[in-house]
Amino acid sequence: MISIRVGLGSAGISSGAMDVYKKFFELGRDLSVYKTGEMGASFLAPVVEMKVDNYETLIFANVKPEQCYRIVSIGERLSKDGREIWPKLVYAKRRGGSPIFKNKPYIEETPFFKGQVKLVSARCGIINPESIEDYHSSGGFSALAKALTMKPEEIIEEVKRSGLRGRGGGGFPAGEKWAAVRRQESSQKYLICNFDEGDPGAFMNRALVESDPFAVIEGIVIAAYAVGASEAFIYTRSEYPLAVERLEKALEDARTAGIIGNNILNSEFSINISLEIGAGAFVCGEETALISSIEGRAGRPRPRPPYPSEKGLFGMPTLINNVETLANIPLIIENGAEWFRGFGSKSSPGTKMFSISGDAPLSGYVEVPLGIPLLKVAEMAGLREQDVKAVQLGGPSGGLVSRSHLSIPLDYEGIQGAEAIIGSGGIVFVGNKRQILETIQHGLKFLISESCGRCTPCREGIFRMSETIQKIQDGNGTPEDVLNLYGLSNTLKDTSLCGLGRTAPNLVLSSIRNFFSEYESAIREWRGKLPNVLSYEIDPSRCNGCHLCSLVCPKKAISGGRLEVHRIEPDLCVRCGLCYRQCPYSAIKENLAERDSRLKIEIGQRK
Numbered sequence: 001m002i003s004i005r006v007g008l009g010s011a012g013i014s015s016g017a018m019d020v021y022k023k024f025f026e027l028g029r030d031l032s033v034y035k036t037g038e039m040g041a042s043f044l045a046p047v048v049e050m051k052v053d054n055y056e057t058l059i060f061a062n063v064k065p066e067q068c069y070r071i072v073s074i075g076e077r078l079s080k081d082g083r084e085i086w087p088k089l090v091y092a093k094r095r096g097g098s099p100i101f102k103n104k105p106y107i108e109e110t111p112f113f114k115g116q117v118k119l120v121s122a123r124c125g126i127i128n129p130e131s132i133e134d135y136h137s138s139g140g141f142s143a144l145a146k147a148l149t150m151k152p153e154e155i156i157e158e159v160k161r162s163g164l165r166g167r168g169g170g171g172f173p174a175g176e177k178w179a180a181v182r183r184q185e186s187s188q189k190y191l192i193c194n195f196d197e198g199d200p201g202a203f204m205n206r207a208l209v210e211s212d213p214f215a216v217i218e219g220i221v222i223a224a225y226a227v228g229a230s231e232a233f234i235y236t237r238s239e240y241p242l243a244v245e246r247l248e249k250a251l252e253d254a255r256t257a258g259i260i261g262n263n264i265l266n267s268e269f270s271i272n273i274s275l276e277i278g279a280g281a282f283v284c285g286e287e288t289a290l291i292s293s294i295e296g297r298a299g300r301p302r303p304r305p306p307y308p309s310e311k312g313l314f315g316m317p318t319l320i321n322n323v324e325t326l327a328n329i330p331l332i333i334e335n336g337a338e339w340f341r342g343f344g345s346k347s348s349p350g351t352k353m354f355s356i357s358g359d360a361p362l363s364g365y366v367e368v369p370l371g372i373p374l375l376k377v378a379e380m381a382g383l384r385e386q387d388v389k390a391v392q393l394g395g396p397s398g399g400l401v402s403r404s405h406l407s408i409p410l411d412y413e414g415i416q417g418a419e420a421i422i423g424s425g426g427i428v429f430v431g432n433k434r435q436i437l438e439t440i441q442h443g444l445k446f447l448i449s450e451s452c453g454r455c456t457p458c459r460e461g462i463f464r465m466s467e468t469i470q471k472i473q474d475g476n477g478t479p480e481d482v483l484n485l486y487g488l489s490n491t492l493k494d495t496s497l498c499g500l501g502r503t504a505p506n507l508v509l510s511s512i513r514n515f516f517s518e519y520e521s522a523i524r525e526w527r528g529k530l531p532n533v534l535s536y537e538i539d540p541s542r543c544n545g546c547h548l549c550s551l552v553c554p555k556k557a558i559s560g561g562r563l564e565v566h567r568i569e570p571d572l573c574v575r576c577g578l579c580y581r582q583c584p585y586s587a588i589k590e591n592l593a594e595r596d597s598r599l600k601i602e603i604g605q606r607k
Contacts, residue, residue: 002031002075007047007125009038009210010203010242011364016064017046023065029072037211039125041112042364044091047125052078055100059107061091112362112380117343119351120327121367124211129246132253135214141259143330147222148267150333155226156182159329161337163349168194168285168322169394169423169499171348171412177319180309181227184317191229192313193220194290194322195236195243198282199395200446202426204353204365205323209236209243212327213250217273219326221260222333224271227319232273235290237280247275282450285424286498287312287320289452300452301498322424324353345371348411352425356381358392359431371414375406381429390430390515394423396443397503399510400436419510421503436511436518437473441466443507451500458501461492465508477523479577482512486552486578516554516574526576533575534591540565542587549579549588 006012006021024033039047044061048068051057052075060071070086077083084101092107093100107113118124127134135141147155160175181189193216197205209216220232236244251273254260262270276294283289284299291313293299312318328350332340341349348370355365360381368377378388390400399420401408408414415422430439444466453459465488468481489505496502512519520526538549538558545563550556557572558579568579568588580588 001053002029002072002079003051004031004033004071004075005036005049005051005126006033007038007045007049008035009125009207011038011042011207012045012047013242015045015062019065020046020048020063020068023068024072027068027072029076031072034128035130036126037124037129038207038365039107039211040116040121040207040364040366041362043112043362044364049094049125050075051097054097056097057094058090058101058104059092059094060089111382112364112366115368115372115376115380116366117351117369118367119331119343120215120324121208121211121353121365123215124208127212129211129213130249132214132250132257132259135212139334140214140330141218141265143334144218144221144259145265147225147333148265148269152182152226152228155222155333158337159226159332162332162340163337163347164325164328164332164340165348165350165412166321167324167328167352167425169421171422174321174325177309177321178223178227180307181229181317181319184310186317188231188314188316189227189229190313190316190318191220191224191227191232192290192294192318192320193232193234193326194285194287194320195234195240196278196281196285196290197240197323197424198237198280198285198450199397199424199426201355201357201392201428202395202424203355204425206240206243207355207365208323208327208353209240210246213243213246214254215327215330216323217250217254217259219329220273221264221271222329223319223321223326225269229319230271232271233276233294233313234273235276235278235284235294237278237284239280244275244277251275281452282446283452283498283500286500289498290320291318298452300454301500303497324425344369345409345411345414347413352410352422354410354425354427356427356429358428359387359434360429368410370411371409373407374401374410377410377427378406378429383429387431388429389432389434390436390439392428392430392439392443392507393426394421394503394506395426396446397421397500397506398423398426399506400430400439400514401510402514405514419506419513421506436515437469437522440507440511441469441473444469444504447500447504455495455497455501457492457495458497458504461488461496461501462504464488465505469508472519472522475522475524477519479523479525479581482519482523482554482576483552483578483581485512490551512554513556516576519554520574520576533577535570536568536573536575536577536580537589537591538566538568539587539589542585544585544587546584548582548584552578552582554578 046063048060048063156178164174165171281299286301289299289301308318344350353367362382401418405418447462543565547562550558557569560566
């Protein structure tokens with residue numbers, strides 16, 4: 001018997017997989033042809049997998065319709081006499097069955113998949129996402145059946161012990177959020193699955209829903225039972241038509257099977273799940289803006305507290321988790337908290353899905369243990385260390401890290417040391433030919449277009465940052481412009497209403513810290529090194545420890561805590577003069593070299 005699976009996620013369909021799928025039916029052979037989602041390697045699409053009798057599964061990459069006949073012929077020959085033909089067509093294989101094509105690697109041995117740990121995405125690219133029978137036969141809904149025999153408090157404690165942190169951006173402990181909702185005494189509680197994945201370069205949640213929607217539904221039902229919610233919403237965007245289509249079918253099939261609705265699996269628990277489709281506003285990824293959109297109002301954030309766990313949707317206690325967070329729940333309930341903590345790092349247990357894009361030859365999504373070095377992910381993307389100029393982490397409101405940061409661990413604490421965030425999991429590699437200021441400007445323009453405009457710091461501040469970056473790009477920038485960027489950034493962080501405004505400066509601040517040479521090259525005064533500053537030093541008798549110089553130093557060359565006398569480390573100082581300009585007490589001295597007569601004008605202007 002020959003069974004064929006065709007990857008029909010968004011990446012596969014856009015690469016022509018639907019034509020490949022139809023072609024197998026047109027061949028008129030005795031075949032079983034199924035659709036699946038994405039296994040992660042977008043660069044291999046269209047992907048076809050073939051299982052023949054009791055042999056190992058064969059994987060074919062970048063398949064064209066005209067190759068379908070040969071693929072079927074390989075299967076027919078194997079089924080007839082075990083003979084191997086056309087080995088060049090085979091990309092890799094999966095374990096399970098009698099060995100064939102022994103010179104071909106197993107899929108987990110190929111560069112993109114080596115080092116991955118498939119937990120949440122284990123079924124992606126294997127089961128039919130439109131078949132509830134496929135999900136059930138692969139072990140689906142067993143966690144739900146187990147959870148319904150447990151007390152809600154026991155489930156919450158298990159999630160707490162697992163150390164699961166929200167996979168949507170902030171990394172807040174999921175169990176703590178659940179407990180907060182459970183504590184509320186209310187006649188009505190809601191649950192919202194946040195599927196508003198809006199970061200450019202982030203597509204993990206879309207791929208997960210397109211490939212395994214029932215895992216998300218199972219996680220929603222377990223979470224709703226644990227916190228006492230009787231109604232749930234999946235909030236997504238209109239730009240995800242395939243995911244929406246598969247979610248709608250999955251919800252209908254789940255209702256028919258008694259997975260959602262009244263008296264689930266013959267228990268006393270009932271839950272209704274509705275699909276809400278937004279207009280695609282980036283800011284609706286923020287909890288309060290998302291709530292406002294579901295309520296029928298403009299998707300704009302509101303001040304917190306009160307938090308959604310106390311007063312959320314329609315004023316009732318509401319639990320909000322994103323797609324990947326909820327898809328982890330069945331795994332934790334089925335296997336236990338200690339099993340889950342066996343993956344990842346101590347402070348960031350489990351695995352995380354990351355999407356890979358940008359200047360990377362091997363694009364797609366990966367699932368890796370949290371804490372893995374960023375360099376390992378770069379290698380999965382087909383990059384060497386010297387190929388990477390920068391990495392944008394956490395989307396346009398994340399941060400830019402340099403090649404020297406590739407050794408940092410990809411977990412919530414490790415990333416903070418490089419002034420970046422994990423965010424939802426988008427990783428965009430920036431090649432050596434790219435200009436950093438151009439990359440920053442691209443991100444700022446996106447944030448300008450997506451700001452809801454409700455608060456002045458965000459609405460005006462991001463626009464002014466973009467203006468200043470453009471001025472520097474045009475060659476008209478000054479050191480004071482960099483100081484203004486610092487001031488604007490701190491204002492946005494301290495006064496913006498929601499996470500969009502508070503994280504918008506990350507891209508600028510991280511670029512100044514990690515790519516200061518790009519600013520030096522663009523600003524005429526720094527580029528010309530006029531006047532020739534030998535060094536800067538702090539006069540202890542004048543320094544009162546206000547810490548302003550340390551805040552603006554792009555290279556962290558100034559040591560000393562608040563209200564302590566500071567010191568400039570000469571080996572780290574790049575002599576940019578920002579501390580000299582910023583110090584309100586004239587405590588920083590500028591040591592200058594002798595100049596010839598040609599520099600008198602510049603010297604006079606400087607004084």
